[in-house]
Amino acid sequence: MAHTIIFWILAIMSVVCALGVTLHKNPVVSAVFLIGSFFALAGLYVELHAPFLAAIQIIVYVGAIMVLFVFVMMLLNLGRDPDRFSKETKPRFPKYLALFLLVGLLISFIHLTSFSRALPEAFHGFSIENIATLLFSKYLFPFELLSLLLLIAMVGGVILAKKK
Amino acid sequence: MTIDHSHYLILSALLFTIGVMGVLLRRNLIIIFMSIELMLNSVNLALVSISEYLQAPDAQIFVFFVITVAAAEAATGLAIVISLFRQKQTTNIDEVNQLKG
Numbered sequence: 096m097a098h099t100i101i102f103w104i105l106a107i108m109s110v111v112c113a114l115g116v117t118l119h120k121n122p123v124v125s126a127v128f129l130i131g132s133f134f135a136l137a138g139l140y141v142e143l144h145a146p147f148l149a150a151i152q153i154i155v156y157v158g159a160i161m162v163l164f165v166f167v168m169m170l171l172n173l174g175r176d177p178d179r180f181s182k183e184t185k186p187r188f189p190k191y192l193a194l195f196l197l198v199g200l201l202i203s204f205i206h207l208t209s210f211s212r213a214l215p216e217a218f219h220g221f222s223i224e225n226i227a228t229l230l231f232s233k234y235l236f237p238f239e240l241l242s243l244l245l246l247i248a249m250v251g252g253v254i255l256a257k258k259k
Numbered sequence: 260m261t262i263d264h265s266h267y268l269i270l271s272a273l274l275f276t277i278g279v280m281g282v283l284l285r286r287n288l289i290i291i292f293m294s295i296e297l298m299l300n301s302v303n304l305a306l307v308s309i310s311e312y313l314q315a316p317d318a319q320i321f322v323f324f325v326i327t328v329a330a331a332e333a334a335t336g337l338a339i340v341i342s343l344f345r346q347k348q349t350t351n352i353d354e355v356n357q358l359k360g
Binding site: 098099102106109110113114116117122125126129132133136139140143144145147148151152155156159160163164167168170171173180187190193194197198201202205206208210220221225226229230233234237241244245247248249251252253254255256258 | 261262263264265266267268269270272273274275276277278279280281283284285286287289290292293294296297300303304307308310311312316317319320322323324326327328329330331332333334335337338339340341342344345350
């Protein structure tokens, strides 16, 4: 029962915060909504027995990525944007149709798949040792490639943002 | 009503659609980036849910990778936003319609 209540609270919080991100006029408020959505998702990860990912989510997303976003907004001195949506006169109907089709298709696919089992009570998730062993044995090569990717992104970011 | 994995997947689908909505409807480049982060997060939620359903730890490693790639993407993307803003003094993508700056 407690799982159900926590799930609904976190689900509603994440959806409301996500709508706030896409619909609010002020980009800084959108960023704060996004942080709320990240926290709700971290709570859902804890519910799904993945505490390691919940910690990573908060440290990397809220601690690094969102700070970067807010820092860039501060640097660019962005205010509210009065025209949130495109001012083009083209009808927006195809976009809404695409959105409804997307969400309808996704939900119908999920309904067609039968998930027989509810959340198992005996299963308490993977320990951090499990994940670390897998990361440094089976997925060692992708892990090293990822470090290279971060290096490339760092150099690229410096070069792109550098004054000519 | 007990919560099973289809609830988590439907929540993930809803969040993904909200992210797509942000990309399609908003014109501010920074909001579009944040919507992309939202979409990446919804996919992460689906992966974690399936990882729990199949009791396979591999999916959690993928989530870890996705988070790292998202960090790299945010860093380069925001650098592009800054260099764009330096040239055009705007982050509205309707006004950015040239390949050569």
